[in-house]
Amino acid sequence: MSIWAADSPAQPLRLQASTELSTEGYLVLSWDAASAPASLLLEQSTNADFSNSVRREVGEARATTLTGLEDGDYYFRLSSASGPLSEPVHVQVAHHSLTRAASFFFLGACLFGLLIFVIISGNREASDPS
């Protein structure tokens, strides 16, 4: 259960994540800003108890997009200087396997190589008067 600071709004802010599982290391967090204070902070931690959390100022925005996250469990919550303002949200980042990535990469490379070959040989045949 969260402990609310004295100057926190009466209703906790509702923080939402665009996904519970991100396979690309990016996600969008959004919240209802109607009752949010002007100097809103977003806390990010890899621990559920928010030890070693990182705080970012998000001002009066209603959303933020985070990218480039490594594999792992991430916890987010909104807060002000005096304490947390929302329940925590949990998002797991688990990138696609490199095998899958390499498969699509090589498939794409083969298609590209074949395309060049088809166009070059097609042009050669088309320009051949015989």
Place this chain on the structure above:
Amino acid sequence: MNNLALSPVTALVILVLFGIAWILFGYLLGRNNRTLDDYMLAGRNVGMAFAAATAMATWVTSNTTMTAPQVTYELGVWGMVGYSLGAVGLLLFAPLAKRIKRLLPHGFTSGDFIRERYGVLAWRVFLVISLFYAFGWLISLGMAGGILVNALSGVPYHVGMTVILAVCVCYTLLGGLKAVIATDFVQTLIIITGVVIIAYLVISQVGFERMHEDLAAERPKLLNLLFPAAIMFLFNNLLFGVGEIFHSNVWWSRAFAFRQDTGARAYFIAGLFWIPIPIVAGFIALAAPSLGLNVPASDMVGPLVAGNILGTTGAIVVFIVVFSALASSLDSLLAATGDLITQDIYRGHINKAATDAQCFRTGRYIILGLGLFTWLLCLPRLTTLASLLYFTGAFVASAIWPIVFGLYYRWATGLAATLAMLGGTIAGLIAYFTIGYYVAAVASCAVSLLLIVAVSRFSKERFDFAALARGGQQS
């Protein structure tokens, strides 16, 4: 907290001044349009400088100036490099443009080719794909206009989107392809000059070391060359770009409009000049963590960073560059989609006996209708630019092989092309929803290839390319 780089009044003044200039330009150029060829294909006599400029300017779109930063922000260094591979589409279309002009000297649209080459069924499937893509692109451009104005100046999304859309519809309506190509020429000069200025300002004001340190600490995956989604994105973006250009009437109408032997060189030069633009546009997104910027939606990152780093003067330059990029693509797409609907839907399905004069008149109403329809679909701002754009990748990549085999090889059949486009699109959509937007085009292209080759092998039918020229004359 993000500070707005421009006041709403400054943004609206720029919009109005440039809007008036483009519309006036369109009016002056459109006064001498007498025939359908003049209006739709600029008299089929566009020279080298204008040809290369219009090809490049049209391909520098909101997708380059705003989606390239988004993709870089989401997929890192490979996202930036992958986006620049979009130039391959222009480079590979160079030989195709020459072939198209030779095979269909009197053609009007890409639909003309598909109909004459593969028959009515393939033509209808192709039209659905092509129109779906055109609307996806039109909506992404309209949305980008609104997002740009909103991110830089705080002017509501709907206001910016409406003004930019209205300006482009007006001058396209007045001047036809001639106005589109001429404004593209001016817009190319603005885009290249602006990008050079922005690159200089960014490099001089933000250190590489600081950016690298902050990214390594906060967004390590963006610097990782083994970032799986980004690796998948590389060839997907290349094939998506190829699919966009190979099938779209935007590029075919230019191939018809350019002088004989101009098209190939123009597309090649345009491709080379285009390569560095998404690199520069994408690079600035990597400065967002160093600047402590909050990015509410990743498609806003480009203008947000530019406005923050470059101040008011820089923001004005960015605003003008992106506005020019938007306009140069929006007008081209409106004109080419208008042509496709006029020629392939109105004349092909509704009024087969329509004269050129009737098509000329109808084409203007169609462009107006397209503008209104796009405006309605832009109102709700349904998704981000990249998600919308790459969704269409599932559709367009399925048309690559039917176009290429159809242009060069006699054995490709209508049934095979139809199945390739349908099967490729379905495979692309499955990949889009089950894996991600960064694989839709690869999956679509691969399945399309298998189907067109496999199904054509069962047929002994061989196409006579001379029939294309005869068919083109009838249309």
